[in-house]
Amino acid sequence: MRIIARSTLVKFWEKHPETMASLEHWLSVAKAADWGSPNAVVETFSKAKALNDERVRFEVAGGNYRLIVAFDFSRKVAFIKFIGTHADYDRIDALTVSLY
Helix, strand or coil: CEEECHHHHHHHHHHCHHHHHHHHHHHHHHHHCCCCCHHHHHHHCCCCEECCCCEEEEEECCCCEEEEEEEECCCCEEEEEEEEEHHHHHCCCCCCCCCC
16 A cells, blocks of 8 residues: 555654554555455454545554544555544544544
């Protein structure tokens, strides 16, 4: 998968160093993946949750943070839509958020 935009995650882990290991792991797995559906993503990341046919929510750093990614499975592209604390996540609409 091609990740749009990796720089968003780098900036986030620079501000929240405790997320670096989780986000680097997510990036390495996602880049190498050939997912075709949200269910395939959830098979790889068991704590992930498919929100609809394109969006998946991931737990980061033991669930203290949330990452929402929108996938274009036909083009093999992953778009970072949100990264924030669990409390931040509770204040947004995960199906429409597009902060990046």
